[in-house]
Amino acid sequence: MAPRQVVVVGAGPGGLRTVEQLRKKGYDGALTVVGDEPHAPYDRPALSKQVLLGKAEPTALALRGAEQLAALGADFRLGRRAVSLDVPEARLELDDGDTLRFDALVLATGCGARRLQIGAGLAGVHYLRSLDDAVAVRAALATARRIVVVGGGFIGCEVAAAARALGLEVTLVEAAAAPLAPILGGRVGELVTQLHVERGVTVRSGTGVAGIDGGTRVESVRLSDGSEVAADVVVLGVGTQPSTDWLAGSGLTLDNGVLCDRHCSAGTGVFAVGDVARWYNPLFDEVMRIEHWTNAAEQAAVVAANVQAYLAGGAGAPLADYAPVPYFWSDQYDTRIQFAGRTRAGDDVHLLPPAGDGRERVALYGREERLVGALAMNSPRSLLRYRQAIGARASWDSTLDELAGVGA
């Protein structure tokens, strides 16, 4: 029998963790990792935090040392892009013309920043997704006086916080009612607004961007309410797009990511992990795609186990479900924002009174009689408690009753 070959496309944390878990679980066949960036796997969450603040050198972000990578016995093809996939023939083609055959394939290509037409080609207009992006933004911040951050999602909020800490004049523009409001709801959005306003950020919510103006360099941002904000630097944090273009025509279902079943399987012998995977989470009875670090790490362990099971047992092999409570964090100034679970518009939101010195805030989210989400600011132990409760399918009423019982 020919030696087994597992190919992992994507060299971020999801891809790396999958490879490590495969080896840990005893897979001793061939492993190839294709990564489109020239860098070895690195710590992406730090890009919008420590790197911008100058607290971490880009070279210090590698997730593993050269020796640790070598010990995995994997063929890392870095700076290479997969360009097409043939599932029935079980092979894929790379941009250098090389063809890779596989027994099992793991798609871990992640997301790219969604790019806008406006501002294209103007110096001083940046996106922040990759290590190279972060290096460019950091250099831009070093000489700038005024920055406009477009998009009050996590990236936008973190860039605003870093720029403020560096002493820049910061304007944060968000089309919705408040930063993070589309993700965490309006009341938490107000808390986030307050956080930024207290630090001197000008928050312009409820307005979009009509244009970005300048000659060769950006000079100002035109908002949809007709006003204009001067800027030396603009960072656009307006969402992401799953990196699936190359899979068109592969026969896999692409629908806001690679569509997978509850086992993270997208087709026979094909699995997906991390930001690019849109899978059915039985715990929430929902097809979801999670763009957060913790998910990539947790999902990789399940995908590696399922790859192993598939290699051993073929197409009918029993596979494990992936049913996590999603979890993410964001550091803004000295506030840690953590969220566990799922929320969407229309959920009941219960905001607990401030605790500690007033900096500790907790919000709970309920839907259809279940506790589905919990948000904590500077209160990691509360978050842990509710994260467990969400995983145990705690009821919404009993959660609120319990709070009332302890006088909260």
Added chain:
Amino acid sequence: MQIHIDLGKCCGYGNCVLAAPDVFALDDVSNLAVALVTEPDEALRPAIDRAIDECPTEAITTVA
């Protein structure tokens, strides 16, 4: 087996507490991870391995 937590790396995410609640907790004051037992029983090994795998900052190691 001895557990070592690198407090320079730990950011208090608490993934270890969920993976191995008998072994890890978050400290009341620092909000960083603490080991509840210094030399845990081998029976706790699978939970501890999960905690190591799921630590975002890879702050946990064990020494045989």
